Every structure is written in structure tokens, then in C-alpha cells.
Amino acid sequence: MEGFIANLAVTDIQDRDGTTKQAGVRRVLNRHYYGLDSETANSMLTGAWGKHLRVRPPRDVDVLFALPWDVYHRFEARSGNKQSQLLQEVKTVLAAEYTESDIGGDGQVVVVRFATMPVEVVPAFEFADGQFWICDTNLGGSYRLTDPRAEIAELEHSDQANGGVTRHLVRMMKQWQRCCAVPLKSFVLERLAIEFLQTWPYTRSFFWYDWLIRDFLAHLVSRANGGIIMPGTGQWVGLGDAWASKARSAHAVSVRACDQERDNENVLAGLEWQAIFGSEIALYVE
16 A cells, blocks of 8 residues: 555656646736735645645646735625626736636636646635635625635644544545546545544554555445535535445445455455556555
């Protein structure tokens, strides 16, 4: 399993590519809205890049950009879907710089579709307590409260308390999510991994990672149609069950794989693990 974790790590080229692209996008927005030539100010990395949960190849880079509050008041004076209009303005600002890239804006994000590494920008307004309002263009437009710093802090606390296992577990489950097209958001996997590890009784070492995967999938199945509470905001998010059949199937496969490892049938176990994770996990599991 240690080799599997290594195989999920992004390459140096991928890291440099994503870093360069997100820094450029942040600079463009800082120049336009603040008159600053900065790649970091008024913004933060969220998602897999901000939480150190990237899986190779990374799908995109998520950037939250805090706009000045006078922009909020300017759009509040308008009629119609103000959030959609705001996203369109941010899209126009970026399109003026990235003339050869496809740029779209919808929902909560503006996406700069670079050929190798898309950057998703979430325009936001920051409160004094560090929480943010982000745009939601659906149903006529509204703002949603979010607290990405609280999410990162809880993940970091869990990861430190569990010797790095929390991030390993989330990254492995993100590979399953990708390989098996599981309709479950990554932030849900993060929250449930933190929840699960609070009571999982075994040693935090690679030796137990087969049981870690098996037992987490069992926990995941048990949470179908439940919900999670988001850090900081206290928002309740329903989980539904559209993903539950794939979780049950993966759990059944993991049970067989664990039994085969116990019986030293490592190649058979590897075939089972590959049904969950694809070729990123070795056929011969030790």
C-alpha cells in the first residue's frame, strides 16, 4: 500500500504547471480589483491543492478570490441575477488576459480552461471572522456562507492526530471515486474520513491499510441518506444514496481482497484492489 500512496502523488511537472497557472490567475485579479501585482494576496487555494489532497493527474486547481466589498455593493444596486452578473464580470476580466483559453462562468465558479490544468476561481466576499460569502447563480442567485479555513484546520488536526493517515485515506478514496465514477463529492469523503478515524481501533500504519480501506467503505455504506455538518458554518449537507451501490460493491471487493491477503494470495488480492483503484495500485500487493 505504501507504493500505492506514492503512485498517487503528483509529479514535479504537474506541480509546477498548476502552481504557475493559479499564480497567474490570482495576479490578474489582484491587478484589476486591487491594483496589486501579487500572486497570493486576497486569495487562497482551496480544494485538493489547498488541503494537500491532490491525486495524479490533478483535475484542476481551486482558487478562492476575495473581491472588495464595494464590488458587492455595486452589484447589489442591480436587478436580476446579481451573482450571475458578478461571475460574468470576473470571466470578462480573465478573458482579457487569457485570450487563447476557453473561460466559462456558472454555478459558483469561473473556469479558466487551460489545456493542461484548468483553474477554477470562486469569487467571494470575506467577513471579519474569516468566513466568506460565495456566489450561487442557481434559482435566481444568492450567496452561500463557507469557511474553507475551518475545513483545512479540521483536516490538519485529524491528519496530525492519525499520523498522516487521514490524507492517505482521502487520497485513496478519491482514486476510487475517479476510477469507478462514484457520484460523491471529494469534500464528503474528507468529512467522512475524519469522522471514521475518530473511532477506528487499529494501528495507524501501512500494514493495516487493507483493513483501513475495507472498514472505511463499510462506514461509508452505513452513512447513505445521512448528512454531514460543515466546519465553521454548521451547514448540514445531505449525502443521498446515488453512490451507495458503488460503495457496497467496493466494500464487497475489499472484503475478498483482505481475505486473500490473509491467505497470502497476493496476486488475487491485487486483482481485487485494481477493481477498486485501477492500475495505480500494484497487482502484487504486500
